[in-house]
Amino acid sequence: MTNNKNKTKKKNPWVWRLIALFWGLLIASVLGIAGILYSVSEGMLGPLPDVEQLENPDINVASEIYSSDGILMDKFEKEQRIPVNFKDIPEHMVKALYAREDVRFNEHSGIDGEAVLRAVFAGGQQGGGSTITQQLAKQLFTIKRSKDKLEAVKQKLKEWVVATQLEQRYTKEEIIAMYLNKFDFIYRANGVEAAAQTYFQKNVQDLDVDEAAMLIAMLKNPVYYNPVDHPERAKNERNIVLRQMLKYGFLNPQEFSQYSEKPLGINFKMLKSSIKETYSAYFKYTMRKELEDYFEKFADKFGVHYDLYRDGLKIYTSIDSRMQKMAEQSIKEHLANEQKLFFQVQKGRSLAPFYDISSAKRKEILEAAMRRTEVYKNMHAQGIDEEKIREEFYKPRESVQFFTWEGKEYRKNKSWMDSIIYHKHIIEAGLMAMNPKDGTIKAWVGGIDWDYFKYDHVKQARRQVGSTFKPFVYATAIHQMNYSPCHQVSNERFKSGSWEPKNANGRYGGTLSLRDGLAHSVNVISARLISESGPEAVIQLAKDLGIKSPIPNNLTIALGSSDITLYEMVGAFSTFANGGIYIKPEFILSIEDKNGKIIKDFEPETREVLSEEVAFTMIDLLEGVVEKGTASGVRRYGITGEVGGKTGTTNAGSDSWYIGLTPNLVTGVWVGNEDRAAHFPGWHSQGAKMALPIWAYFMQKVYKEGKEFGISQKDKFEKPEDIERKWDCSSVNSGFYDFGNIGNYQQPQKTQSREKSVNEILSSSNDTISFE
Known part of the structure; x- marks a missing residue:
């Protein structure tokens, strides 16, 4: 004991x-x-949303973008949505949300401890433990999950804090409404009301149980479980939601059977944008990047930070909405016909739309495009095997989206890879027009459709410029050696080391004036001029003219081997039309805050690069290109005023250019496919055939409405006082050079007769050409 x-x-x-x-x-x-x-x-552990935002998540006020003619062109807004109150959401949708996402929603205060423990012990296999409130926190404040484990923990902690703050400030009903109002169901369906209208053509309060369950199923992943793109997968996921509703007593077995057997009943139609659709997305993309950089510097200097998506700024631009529309119409007017012809030319080719590559390289290009899609990234993030993803991309589907000039199409029994191959055929374009006198940009078309091609071909894309670079070579020679337009240069064959440029028509001999050499884009003339001045001098002039893209230090740049942006090229050419004064192109005139206070004003960046005499000499040479050279087709569009210009075509015709100058408007056009291996074969890819017509259509429209813009065909280039007349070099040409029909391009006729003549050209041409 x-x-x-x-x-x-x-x-x-x-x-x-x-x-x-x-x-x-x-x-x-x-x-x-x-x-x-x-x-x-x-x-x-890092910044959190401020209390003001938490108390009023609708405080965000979009910044507005205005054209120079007073039109609201676009907005910087987080989203366009149709908000609904909790009372407008049907009870069965709320129950579906509870069953799928957070069945104890009304019992916790933002964090569900039981769900968190379950997620921890199950290694995330039984769900992540996030409540509806936590998911709202991520939506409201864009707290994105990081791949770094430590950062992921920090972000989760932030999410918990925000979730508890939301629970303190809002009722459960308000949190449900905010969550469903904020969710992006894609296809411009921001919020549950927009989703109901987009996918079912109904208001949210009129949705049946199965329709509501479909939208709740999309909360898991609106791309992967999209009923338009993946109807079978979406239906399976909808039925999982219905089964959860059965499990928690929100449906009885008979109701579950009834709703789970119903077809999806999708009646899809995208909502129209609140802003009249234009191609403004391209300059808006560039503007956003520039303004965010400016506001960051502004905050460092003055301690005040502006948010484009929240602070209700008014941004006044130099873009003229009328010219912008004319530019868009001109691109469509030309490329819609060219696209039909391109499909005809590529029909039946195993490598279409590419040339000079192997079938293995073609497959590599297509699969690289596949990996850039959001669908691929989404599936890859979910850990789906690469081979399985590839199978999904080659699987025929009920509905796949395609771009056409007539409008978007949804085609049956096509795969995502069919769509990728199709869009590799699409000819793209960029256009920028600016006033050379003050540097203001009047039109900016960065591409043909932002929804499909999110790449700006004005300032973002660098493409090989071909013969549009030659005026910089000529300007350097005139500036350094005081050459006149009548100065004679040998047209004999030229060779420097292993480099031996070829003339496009294969003809050599005699001498040519600078005026004729540039007019007909004769390669050996440009080669001789750069060998006299040296490439360093040409590169320096190009930099002085605003070109910041890298230019290699070799003689080949004389023929346009460099990759340069359209924005830079138009700014450089404008210097010639502005008497030798470079003005950096700008499209932001001023920015006002919500109280009308100016926080940024347009201040042109200018510098003198060339004398008035040299600039006017270049105008004379460029007018020669239009009068009797590669751009003589301009006159066949009824344009009679003083015009200078330069065409450009790169090797194999991957890039087509035309830059046209008038006294008050300089406009550049680039045309080409996304991949340089995709292009028209032969001579049809010339700048005179692919880019010049767009410029001509645009100027036809501008001149027609000339009084509105202060632009007329009677406008004259300003001539320096000490130059009495333009040069006549006809008496000093040697006569040894036969120009033939270089650049003598007639305005195309429509449809059949035009296609026949083009096909004749293509069938008699080889696939490779030298720099024009």
């Missing part, structure tokens, strides 16, 4: 120690977690 008492006494201290340790660890854990959450709430 005594021994048992002694044993009991010996055990008791350990029991009490274990109990004390347990409570100590529990209290320490609670205090530790509380301390961590307090630290997060104080911003010690």
Whole structure:
């Protein structure tokens, strides 16, 4: 008996120690977690949304973009949505949301401890433990999950803090409404009301149980479970939601059977944008990047930060909405016909739309495009095997989206890879027009459709410029050596080391004036001129003319081997029309805050690069290109005023250019496919045939409405006082050079007769050409 008492006494201290340790660890854990959450709430692990945003998530006011003629062109807004109140959301949709996402939503205060523990012990296999409130936190404040584990933990903690703050400030009903209002169901369906209208042509309050379950199923992944793109997969996921509703007693077995057997019943139609659709997305993309950089510097200097998506700024641009529309119409007017012809030319070719590559390289290009799609990235992020993803891309589907000039099409029994191959055939374009006198940009068309081709071909894309670079070579020679337009240069074959440029028509001999050399884009003339001045001098002039793209230090740049942006080229050519004064192209005139205070004003960046005499000499040479050279087709469009210009075509015709100058408007056009291996074969890819017509259509429209813009065919280039007349070099040409029909391009006729003549050209041409 005594021994048992002694044993009991010996055990008791350990029991009490274990109990004390347990409570100590529990209290320490609670205090530790509380301390961590307090630290997060104080911003010690990074910034959190401010209280003002939490109390009023609708405080965001879009910044507005105005054209120079006073038209609201676009907005910087997080989203376009049709908000609904909780009372407008049908009860069965709320129950579907509970069943799928957070069945204990009404029992927790933003964080579901049971769900968190389940997620931890199950390694995330039974769900991530996020509540509806936490998901709203991620939507409202764009807290994105990081791949770095430590950062992911920090972000999760921030999400918890924001979720608890939301629970303190809003009712459960308000949180449900905000969550469904904020969710992006894609296809411009921001929020549940827009989604109901987009996918079912109904208001949200009129959705049936199965339709509501379909939208709730999309919350998991609106791309992967999209009923338009993946109807079978979407239906399976909808039925999982219905089964969850059955599990939690929101449906009885008979109702579950009834709704799960119903077809999806999709009646898809995208909502129209609140802003009249234009191609403004391209300059808006560039504007956003420039303004965000400006506001960052502004904040560093003045301590005030502006948010484009929240602060209700008014941005006044130099873009003229009428010219912008004319530019868009001109591109469509020309390329819609060219696209039909391109498909005809490529029909039946195993490598279409590419040339001079292997079938293995073609496959590599297409699969690289596949990996850039959002669908691929989404599937890859979910850990789906590469081979399985590839199978999905080659699988025929009920509906796949295609771009056409007539409008978007949804085609049956096509695969995503069919869509990728199709869009590799699409000819793209860029156009920029600016006033050379003040540097203001009047039109900016960065591409043909932002929804399909999110790449700006005005300032973002660098493409090989071909012969449009030659005027810089000529200007350097005139500036350095005081050559006149009548200065004679040998047209004999030229060779420097292993480089031996070829003339496009294969003819050599005699001499040519600078005026004729540039007019007919004769390669050996440009080669001789750059060999006299040296490439360094040409590169320096190009830099002075605003070109920041890298230019290699070799003689081949004379024929346009460099990759340069359309923005840079138009700015450089404008210097010639502005008497040798370079003005950096700009499209932002001023920015006002919501109170009307000006926070940025247009200040043109200018510098003198060339004398008035040299600039006017270049205008004379460029007018020669239009009068009797590669751009003589301009006159066949009824354009009679003073015009200078330069065509450009790169090797194999991958890039087609035309830059046209009038006294008050300089406009550049680039045309080509996304991949340089995709192009028209032969001579049809010339700048005179692919780019010049767009410029001509545009100027026809501008001149027709000339009074509105202060632009007329009677306008004259300003001539320096000490130059009495333009040069006539006809008496000094040697006569040894036969120009033939270079650039003598007639305005195309429509449809059949035009296609026949082009096909004749293509069938008699080889696939490779030298720089024009």
